[in-house]
Amino acid sequence: MSDESEPEGLREWFHWFRTTDHGAVVYVREMGMSIAAVLLVGLLLFAVSGVWPPMVAVESGSMEPNMNVGDLVFVMDEERFAADAAYAGTGVVTYKDGREVGYSKFSDYGDVIIFRADNGSGTPIIHRARFWVEEGENWYDRTNPDHIGGADNCGDLRNCPAPHAGFITKGDNNPQYDQLGPLTEPVKPSWIVGSAEFGIPKLGYVKLCAIELQTPGRQPKCPVG
Secondary structure, eight states: OHHHHHHHHHHHHHHHHHHOOOHHHHHHHHHHHHHHHHHHHHHHHHHHHOOSSSEEEOOSSTTTTTSOTTOEEEEEOTTTTOOTTSSTTSSOOOHHHHHHHTOEETTEEBOEEEEOGGGOSSOOEEEEEEEEEOTTOOOGGGSOGGGTTTOOSGGGSTTOSOSSSEEEEEOTTOSSOGGGSSSOSSBOGGGEEEEEEEEETTTTHHHHHHHHHHSTTOOOOSOOO
């Protein structure tokens, strides 16, 4: 008797849980459904993108006006659905190659990549891949003079000759290549988290505010007023 009554009791309990209008139970039920929906959407996005988390929030103005602080950006594994113009199996189209074939993302040529500087564990950087350099290459002659701070030769540039092969990168709103400062060396393909596909304005503030609340002393990024 007990073996048959226990499943029946469990079914009755689930039926009660699904249908009762008791305030506390309704709250728990709705919270559970909301969490399940968020997890389902996240898993679907992960299945499409191959990257976790599949969306990142823009934290600085280095890519303005093509990306703004608070934008939520969908990230795709750079090797998925790679364009024909992608450099040598990396899945990334550089600004230089994109300009030649008319390939653009976020209102300019080439791919915007998300990478961890020098393969570090800090906040990922979202900048545009400008061109590829080989190990030991003098890449001074391939630069845009507007982005090298008045340097006259390779010796005036940090990371020139290139210490290893990788991408030279730059924020669309930054005056110089990232590799001219302490930010990062040429970006190796293994440092890349993914490529940015599209952005949703302002929605990333939800994530930025959550991070801010969890990190005492962090520079405020939540909208005020």
